[in-house]
Amino acid sequence: MPKPYPQEFRDDVVNVARNREPGTHLKQVAADFGISESCLTNWMKAADVEAGVKPGTTASENTELRDARRRIRLLEQENEVLRRAAAYLSQANLPKMMYPLVRELAAVGAPVRVPVTVTCRVLKLARQPYYRWLAAPITDAELAEAYRANALHDAHTDDQEFGYRLLVDEAADAGQPMAARTAWAICSANGWWSAFGKPRRGKSKKAGPPVHDDLLATVDEHGVTRHAFTANAPNTVWLTDISEHKTGEGKLYLCAVKDVHSNRIVGYSIDSRMKSRLAVTALSNAVAMRRAAGEIVAGCIVHSDRGSQFRSRKYVRAIGRHQMVGSMGRVGACGDNAAMESFFALLQKNVLDRQTWTTRQQLRVAIVTWIERTYHRRRRQAALGRLTPIEYEMIAPTQAAQAA
Numbered sequence: 001m002p003k004p005y006p007q008e009f010r011d012d013v014v015n016v017a018r019n020r021e022p023g024t025h026l027k028q029v030a031a032d033f034g035i036s037e038s039c040l041t042n043w044m045k046a047a048d049v050e051a052g053v054k055p056g057t058t059a060s061e062n063t064e065l066r067d068a069r070r071r072i073r074l075l076e077q078e079n080e081v082l083r084r085a086a087a088y089l090s091q092a093n094l095p096k097m098m099y100p101l102v103r104e105l106a107a108v109g110a111p112v113r114v115p116v117t118v119t120c121r122v123l124k125l126a127r128q129p130y131y132r133w134l135a136a137p138i139t140d141a142e143l144a145e146a147y148r149a150n151a152l153h154d155a156h157t158d159d160q161e162f163g164y165r166l167l168v169d170e171a172a173d174a175g176q177p178m179a180a181r182t183a184w185a186i187c188s189a190n191g192w193w194s195a196f197g198k199p200r201r202g203k204s205k206k207a208g209p210p211v212h213d214d215l216l217a218t219v220d221e222h223g224v225t226r227h228a229f230t231a232n233a234p235n236t237v238w239l240t241d242i243s244e245h246k247t248g249e250g251k252l253y254l255c256a257v258k259d260v261h262s263n264r265i266v267g268y269s270i271d272s273r274m275k276s277r278l279a280v281t282a283l284s285n286a287v288a289m290r291r292a293a294g295e296i297v298a299g300c301i302v303h304s305d306r307g308s309q310f311r312s313r314k315y316v317r318a319i320g321r322h323q324m325v326g327s328m329g330r331v332g333a334c335g336d337n338a339a340m341e342s343f344f345a346l347l348q349k350n351v352l353d354r355q356t357w358t359t360r361q362q363l364r365v366a367i368v369t370w371i372e373r374t375y376h377r378r379r380r381q382a383a384l385g386r387l388t389p390i391e392y393e394m395i396a397p398t399q400a401a402q403a404a
Helices: 007-018 026-032 037-051 057-088 095-105 115-121 127-133 139-156 163-175 180-190 275-290 312-321 335-351 358-373 389-403
Strands: 217-219 225-227 237-247 250-259 265-269 302-304 325-328
Touching: 007 026, 007 037, 007 265, 007 358, 026 037, 026 358, 037 095, 037 163, 057 115, 115 127, 115 139, 139 163, 139 180, 139 312, 163 180, 163 217, 225 335, 237 335, 237 358, 250 275, 250 335, 250 358, 265 275, 265 358, 265 389, 275 312, 312 325, 335 358
Parallel strands: 237 302, 302 325
Antiparallel strands: 217 225, 237 250, 250 265
């Protein structure tokens, strides 16, 4: 069963449909994005429900339902604690006599597994003496600091340009909130400083080491490194890069993923901040779009430059999770990713330089419309035999079958 389209793609299609020109039918908008009219209608209805225009169950209501179920499960756990504690309470009143029950309820093989926090709250026990009873090697304060340091280290590794004030926000998103002063103390003790915070005299900033080998590079007889951006089948070689564009509200960043076989933009992500999450979301959207069409992406080479977003652990883990192979070019060599740079040059000429963009949303709709309507379905390319990327992907499998 094909997987659903990514949410970012659905939101962009709905925005384009709502802002369509007078006289343009929804059928034409759906055709521009390669979906059916009924699918677009359903997406618009769902968006109206989320906006409160039409009645229905919104995503927030579904979240409240899940929260209610979680609270019910918590009440069931508390009832189990009281039921099992009856025998212990009849024997002694010493708190330490209750600790075996806490450990027994938290065991993996327990019929109803109850977290230590729930059990201690119901029995009015302090967790710290319980963990001391378990002969824990560290205190709760040291354990909390370790979790905070781990969250700060992960955020610093993903974006080394961030100082401790921005790392506090990243750690809070990861579930480890703390005061700015606490974050400063931990970062200071471990030497986690922003790459721009303290300039190093007499030394220029060097790019980070590559996390992948350059799998597209070949060396000719003269010792010159060249890149051949060709692929005999779809989902064999993908290219990705990030570009930034100015608006009246600030910069807007686009991370696009391009299939070398047909030059189609198989996935993209647009955001107001250039973080590792932007590259991860673009790759995930590309995989979801291909899998929605019933295609396999395992083994595909994903080539990029040596930007920090593509060297982050989140991005590397995303490539491994999708069973893909990473590839990375040299520092300061635009030719190592020339095919992707040519797409951004077309986007700059056909969209960005045409007018002054007031808002990020206005530019976002223009970018998405140009990619899906013009670049994919109307702009013929000489490298594809004067076909559009969509036409080439439809004809190429037929030609391969005839040749076989």
